[in-house]
Amino acid sequence: MMKDLKLKSTPEPTLRRLPLYLRYLKGIEQEGQYVSCTQIAKEFGFDPTQVRKDIAETGITGTARVGYPVKNLIITIEEFLGWNKQNEAFLVGVGNLGTALLKYRPFQEKYGLDIVAVFDDDKGKQGAYIGGKKVMPVDKLTDLAQRMHIPIGIVTVPPEYAQEVVDKMIDGGIKAIWNFSPVSVRVPEGIIVENARLSTSLAVLTSKLHHMLTNN
Amino acid sequence: MMKDLKLKSTPEPTLRRLPLYLRYLKGIEQEGQYVSCTQIAKEFGFDPTQVRKDIAETGITGTARVGYPVKNLIITIEEFLGWNKQNEAFLVGVGNLGTALLKYRPFQEKYGLDIVAVFDDDKGKQGAYIGGKKVMPVDKLTDLAQRMHIPIGIVTVPPEYAQEVVDKMIDGGIKAIWNFSPVSVRVPEGIIVENARLSTSLAVLTSKLHHMLTNN
DNA sequence: TAGATTGTTAATCGATTAACAATC
DNA sequence: TAGATTGTTAATCGATTAACAATC
Numbered sequence: 107m108m109k110d111l112k113l114k115s116t117p118e119p120t121l122r123r124l125p126l127y128l129r130y131l132k133g134i135e136q137e138g139q140y141v142s143c144t145q146i147a148k149e150f151g152f153d154p155t156q157v158r159k160d161i162a163e164t165g166i167t168g169t170a171r172v173g174y175p176v177k178n179l180i181i182t183i184e185e186f187l188g189w190n191k192q193n194e195a196f197l198v199g200v201g202n203l204g205t206a207l208l209k210y211r212p213f214q215e216k217y218g219l220d221i222v223a224v225f226d227d228d229k230g231k232q233g234a235y236i237g238g239k240k241v242m243p244v245d246k247l248t249d250l251a252q253r254m255h256i257p258i259g260i261v262t263v264p265p266e267y268a269q270e271v272v273d274k275m276i277d278g279g280i281k282a283i284w285n286f287s288p289v290s291v292r293v294p295e296g297i298i299v300e301n302a303r304l305s306t307s308l309a310v311l312t313s314k315l316h317h318m319l320t321n322n
Numbered sequence: 323m324m325k326d327l328k329l330k331s332t333p334e335p336t337l338r339r340l341p342l343y344l345r346y347l348k349g350i351e352q353e354g355q356y357v358s359c360t361q362i363a364k365e366f367g368f369d370p371t372q373v374r375k376d377i378a379e380t381g382i383t384g385t386a387r388v389g390y391p392v393k394n395l396i397i398t399i400e401e402f403l404g405w406n407k408q409n410e411a412f413l414v415g416v417g418n419l420g421t422a423l424l425k426y427r428p429f430q431e432k433y434g435l436d437i438v439a440v441f442d443d444d445k446g447k448q449g450a451y452i453g454g455k456k457v458m459p460v461d462k463l464t465d466l467a468q469r470m471h472i473p474i475g476i477v478t479v480p481p482e483y484a485q486e487v488v489d490k491m492i493d494g495g496i497k498a499i500w501n502f503s504p505v506s507v508r509v510p511e512g513i514i515v516e517n518a519r520l521s522t523s524l525a526v527l528t529s530k531l532h533h534m535l536t537n538n
Numbered sequence: 539t540a541g542a543t544t545g546t547t548a549a550t551c552g553a554t555t556a557a558c559a560a561t562c
Numbered sequence: 563t564a565g566a567t568t569g570t571t572a573a574t575c576g577a578t579t580a581a582c583a584a585t586c
Contacts, residue, residue, distance in 0.1 A: 115533070117577065118526060125525045126506060129481075142543060150506055153579055158544070170544045170585040187525050188532030202425045206418035207520075212504075217524050257531055265345075282531040284524070288428075290342060290366055298534065300527040302520060304423075308433050308500070309341045309403050310334060311516040315473055315498040316404030317331070318514065333553065358567060369555055374568070386561040386568045542586095549580065556573065562566095 120160045126150060127160070128183045135176055142173035192220045194256050196280070198244060198271045199263030200226040200236050203286055207262065208237035221260070223250060244271065251278025258282045265289045336376045342366060343376070344399045351392055358389035408436045410472050414460060414487045415479030416442040416452050419502055423478065424453035437476070439466060460487065467494025474498045481505045
C-alpha cells in the first residue's frame, strides 16, 4: 500500500493569524508564564478551538488546565514563521512604496527580512543611497542574486515592468516573490508568490462601504 | 412565514478577484467587443465557473455563446467596487508608508480614493505640505471628519497609536477604516475594517519559504 | 477533588468545482 | 445546425465551529 506523500500544508488563514497571536504574546510576556487559547481568542474575538488548531500547527503542545508557556510559544511561532533568522532579499523599484518598505525598520528587526540590495532603472537614482542601500541597475540583479543565493525578491515597480523583473529574479534563483504591483505575475511551479496588492485590499474596503451606503 | 432578511453579501474572495479581472479587461478593451469567462479564467489560471460566479455578483448578465460586452463589464465592475465615484478619506500618520500612499497617484485616478486631509502628531511635520496636503494635528480629526462627512480613514501610525486614532475616526463618523498598522483594532458593530498588514503578508511568504527550504 | 483547558473527532458552514440544461 | 458559453443546481473540498474524552 502506497503511503500518501502529499503533506497537507498549513492553511493560509492560520498563517495570517499567527502574527497576531505573536504580537499579543509579546505584549503579555512579562505578565504571566502561561497563556490559554481562550485568553488569546477573547483578545481577537476568535473561536478558542480555532486558536488551538492554529497553535497546534506550529508543533507545540500545551498542558491541560494550564495552557502554553508564553515565552516558549513566542519562540515556537517565530521559528515556524521563519522570523527567527535573517532572510535576505532584493528589492526592485525604489519609488514611494519601495522606499517606504526599505526604511521600515521592523522588517529587519522583527521579521528577519534583510534587504541587502536595491535596484531601479531610473538613471537618476542609480548610484544614490536610499535607506542606506546603493541603487543599482536592474540588469545586475540576476547575476548578483545567483552569486549571493538570495531567496526573496520584493517587487515595487510599476505594473508594466513587474513580469520582467520577476523573470530576472527567477533566473537569479530567487524562490519567493513579494509582489506589490497590482498585476498577477506568472512563475514556474515551486516558486512562492505572495501578493500584497493595495488595490485588492482597497477593493474590499470600498465595495463594502459602497454597499453599506446604498443599503444593499 | 417570515421572509429571511439576511442578505448574503459578496464573498471576500470574489471582491479580491474582481480588481484583477478589471485590470485585465482594461488591457483588452480595444481588442474585442466581448469577453468570455473561459478567456478571463485562462489568463489567471482560475476555474471558469468561479469567474462566472464572481461576475454574476456584480449583477451583469451575459449572452450564451458570446460572453459579456467588455466595456459594459468594466463599468459594471467599477461601479460594483465603488471605484466610479470619489470616496473621501483622511490619512493619519505621515511616516514613510503614509507618505507613499499619499503620493500614489492611481488611488485617486483609478480607485476613486480621494485623500482630502492628513494628520500627524509630529510637531515637526505639522503645517508642512506632504503630497500637496497640509499636515494637521490629530486632535482636529474628529471635528473635521464630522463636518466634512468623511467616510474613510487610513491608519498609518505606529501600532501604539492605532486604537486611539481609530476611536477618533469613529467619533468623527468615519464608516470604514483602512488599517495598515500591525495591530488589531476594536470597532463598534457596523464599522468596516480592512487590514492591510504587511507583516501578515510577510508571514505567509517567509513561512512558506522556510518550510520549502527545510523540506516540510 | 472539581473544573478549566488541551487535543481530537465530528458536524457545520461556505467557497470552489463539476455537471448540465438552456441558449444564441 | 453545431457547439461554445451562460446560468444554475449539485457535489466536493477545506476551514470553522461544536462536542467531548483525557488530563492536570
